[in-house]
Ligand SMILES: *[C@@H]1O[C@H](CO)[C@@H](O)[C@H](O)[C@H]1NC(C)=O
Ligand SMILES: *[C@@H]1O[C@H](CO)[C@@H](O)[C@H](O)[C@H]1NC(C)=O
Ligand SMILES: *[C@@H]1O[C@H](CO)[C@@H](O)[C@H](O)[C@H]1NC(C)=O
Ligand SMILES: *[C@@H]1O[C@H](CO)[C@@H](O)[C@H](O)[C@H]1NC(C)=O
């Protein structure tokens with residue numbers, strides 16, 4: 001992978017090693033995919049979604065109800081929602097939106113894009129698939145369910161991320177530092193408690209990551 005992982009420790013000077021796992025949302029030619037779409041993330045690490053093109057979102061569902069917010073099906077669970085992140089055509093990779101969540105445990109987190117019929121078209125993924133726990137709950141089966149879903153349902157609002165959206169202008173490397181100190185902000189997932197939104201920002205982490213990976 002071109003953008004695989006960078007260590008948050010390296011980015012913000014933390015003493016302990018916490019890894020940021022990068023997921024590209026769409027591609028520069030606006031393909032309806034997440035890349036990679038099946039990642040194993042230890043508890044305590046972060047996943048950063050970098051929005052490459054188009055106007056996409058990241059929404060949490062449960063396995064059984066793809067393309068529908070988890071809040072609609074699981075009691076007392078808000079789920080994570082990035083909000084829609086439009087990217088101007090030709091945007092520099094240094095100024096695309098990046099949205100980061102902390103992973104609290106290794107329970108599977110099922111995600112999709114709620115735009116138009118992107119979920120049905122293949123824009124879905126999983127963090128911590130666990131087919132040992134239940135062989136049916138594979139990403140392949142989730143995608144089968146997504147393709148057959150009657151509707152693609154958006155969360156009612158971006159309220160699940162309120163309080164954790166940081167400035168979208170003028171922020172670059174400093175955003176990561178400030179977001180680490182704001183990790184006491186909104187807990188995006190209650191009940192399931194699997195994700196904590198750290199920040200939504202425009203940032204130049206792509207260049208940053210490339211610089212680190214070349215060390
Ligand atoms: C879009 O880019 C991806 C790689 O990022 C490539 O696999 C795919 O073929 C491209 N699609 C078109 C229509 O150019
Ligand atoms: C992005 O998509 C959302 C949901 O469809 C829509 O409300 C919003 O206006 C779009 N933003 C842009 C800039 O097109
Ligand atoms: C959901 O939260 C309400 C209020 O805190 C509580 O009474 C109820 O038992 C909870 N339901 C579940 C399934 O945890
Ligand atoms: C997967 O599920 C099995 C069985 O429930 C469990 O023992 C294991 O810890 C799980 N793996 C992860 C990474 O959570």
Ligand SMILES: *[C@@H]1O[C@H](CO)[C@@H](O)[C@H](O)[C@H]1NC(C)=O
Nearest residue numbers: 063064065133134135136137
């Ligand atoms: C495994 O997952 C499927 C799909 O969610 C579910 O219907 C089934 O009850 C689960 N099996 C067990 C043993 O929990």
Ligand SMILES: [Cu+2]
Nearest residue numbers: 056113115118
């Ligand atoms: Cu999309």
